[in-house]
Structures are given as C-alpha cells and as structure tokens.
Amino acid sequence: xxxxxxxxxxxxxxxxxxxxxxxxxxxxxxxxxxxxxxxxxxxxxxxxxxxxxxxxxxxxxxxxxxxxxxxxxxxxxxxxxxxxxxxxxxxxxxxxxxxxxxxxxxxxxxxxxxxxxxxxxxxxxxxxxxxxxxxxxxxxxxxxxxxxxxxxxxxxxxxxxxxxxxxxxxxxxxxxxxxxxxxxxxxxxxxxxxxxxxxxxxxxxxxxxxxxxxxxxxxxxxxxxxxxxxxxxxxxxxxxxxxxxxxxxxxxxxxxxxxx
Numbered sequence: 317x318x319x320x321x322x323x324x325x326x327x328x329x330x331x332x333x334x335x336x337x338x339x340x341x342x343x344x345x346x347x348x349x350x351x352x353x354x355x356x357x358x359x360x361x362x363x364x365x366x367x368x369x370x371x372x373x374x375x376x377x378x379x380x381x382x383x384x385x386x387x388x389x390x391x392x393x394x395x396x397x398x399x400x401x402x403x404x405x406x407x408x409x410x411x412x413x414x415x416x417x418x419x420x421x422x423x424x425x426x427x428x429x430x431x432x433x434x435x436x437x438x439x440x441x442x443x444x445x446x447x448x449x450x451x452x453x454x455x456x457x458x459x460x461x462x463x464x465x466x467x468x469x470x471x472x473x474x475x476x477x478x479x480x481x482x483x484x485x486x487x488x489x490x491x492x493x494x495x496x497x498x499x500x501x502x503x504x505x506x507x508x509x510x511x512x513x514x515x516x517x518x519x520x521x522x523x524x525x526x527x528x529x530x531x532x533x534x535x536x537x538x539x540x541x542x543x544x545x546x547x548x549x550x551x552x553x554x555x556x557x558x559x560x561x562x563x564x565x566x567x568x569x570x571x572x573x574x575x576x
Contacts, residue, residue: 324349324442326374326402329356331364331390333382337408337427341377344429349438361385365393366516369532369568373401375441377425380407384520388462392524395456398571402441403455422458471521476502476509483509487527491559492536493518503559528572530554530565544573 328345332338338357345352355371358364361382368376368390376394378387385393391403408427423437471487485504494501495515502509515535519527522535529535542555544565552565552573565573 325351327355328352329367329373329376330354331358332379333360341429344431344434348431348434361390362516362520364390368394375402377404377406380405392459395452396572397568400452402444404437422455474502476511478509490537491540491556492534492563495533530563530569534563536563
C-alpha cells in the first residue's frame with residue numbers, strides 16, 4: 317500500500333450509524349493518514365450535521381444510508397455552507413446511487429474500507445482541495461442528479477402548548493424556529509409558541525429547500541425572508557416579511573445569500 321502524498325491535517329468527521337464500520341474506517345484512517353485529526357465519529361446523520369456546525373471539519377466521510385438525515389441529505393446541507401468540507405460517501409451496498417459517482421466528480425468508498433483505496437481517495441482530495449469552489453459545484457450537481465432521493469419530507473403538524481391548550485401549527489405557517497438549551501420558540505403567522513423538540517430533531521422533519529438553517533439556533537422559512545443585510549465582514553441580519561424581528565446569520569451560513 318502506498319501512503320497518500322499529502323501532509324494535509326484536515327479536521328476529519330466520520331458518520332456511520334453502525335459501530336463496526338465506523339470504527340473500521342477510523343482504524344484505516346489512523347493507519348493510512350495518522351496525521352489527520354478525527355474530530356468526530358457521528359452515529360447518525362442528525363449528529364453529523366450538528367457536529368459539522370460545532371467542529372467545522374474540512375473532510376467528511378458520510379455513510380449514504382443513515383436514519384434521520386441520510387448521507388446525501390447531510391451533504392446537501394454541507395454544500396450550502398460558506399466553507400463546505402470535502403465530502404466522501406461510504407456505502408456497504410451495491411447501491412445504484414453509486415453509479416453517479418463513477419465519473420469521479422465526488423469520491424466514494426465501499427465497506428469495509430480498503431487501505432489502498434483509502435490512500436487513493438485521500439490523494440484525490442488533496443488535488444480537489446486546491447479547487448474547492450469547483451469541488452462544491454460538482455457536489456451540488458451530483459446532489460441535484462440524485463434529487464429523487466432528497467424528495468421533501470411530509471412534515472407533520474407541530475404540536476405546541478399555549479397555556480392549557482395544545483395548538484396545531486402547519487409548517488408552512490411558521491416564520492422561524494429559534495432554540496435555546498431547553499425549548500424551541502415557534503414564531504408563526506398567528507403568534508408564537510414554545511415546544512420541547514430540539515432544533516436538530518425538527519430539521520429531520522422539515523423541507524430543506526424551504527426551511528433554511530441560518531444559525532446553530534435559528535431555522536427560517538425562506539419564503540418569509542425579505543432581505544439579508546450585511547453589517548460588517550462577519551455580521552449579517554435577515555429582515556422578515558410581516559415580522560419586525562431581525563434574525564442573525566452566522567458566518568457558516570452567509571454563503572446562502574451570496575446572490576442577494
């Protein structure tokens with residue numbers, strides 16, 4: 317086996333809901349590229365996305381089939397970040413989706429991961445890192461090709477307690493969600509309410525094309541955004557249609573508004 321010709325020390329995230337292949341990939345990375353710091357070994361797609369926001373990895377190995385958010389859905393969210401990581405998909409299946417990767421625009425590995433194949437993959441990532449914008453465009457094109465697998469989810473009604481009453485809120489009526497450590501505030505066309513569902517769990521139920529995460533604690537209905545105002549290099553605020561409150565956009569998500 318030839319070691320990859322790279323001194324890269326990319327912060328690396330592994331995501332797989334099965335412990336054995338997750339640890340097998342971790343061990344292979346430690347053999348092939350011990351210089352890579354593995355900052356997270358996420359146990360499913362929702363955790364992978366949360367770990368991505370918290371730890372800002374530069375290289376991510378995503379299992380295609382995970383509960384909650386699958387690997388393609390996590391990659392879709394990552395591709396919208398201001399500084400998206402390099403993505404490698406991992407699969408144990410003779411999945412017909414893998415044929416989309418054969419052109420080499422986005423790399424993939426089969427389980428169990430072979431050391432030689434992993435070294436080749438890392439070498440290719442070194443080459444792609446120098447053309448990060450091209451890599452992101454290729455990933456977005458691939459995800460568009462696989463759009464049927466990213467079909468919008470049928471979001472259930474949101475049950476929120478208001479005093480002694482339980483209100484049912486249709487997702488399309490929501491203007492934004494805002495979470496603190498214990499509760500999530502739901503601001504909607506009829507007022508606001510509080511629920512106990514964490515924001516990262518809500519993301520699994522919502523259509524990513526309509527509901528944009530713009531901060532670790534804020535998800536906004538894109539149809540309700542009136543404008544994006546950049547105050548300085550690191551600060552951006554959203555104004556909303558029919559609502560006076562302004563919402564912060566963290567640096568990671570400012571890429572969503574490049575065309576605004």
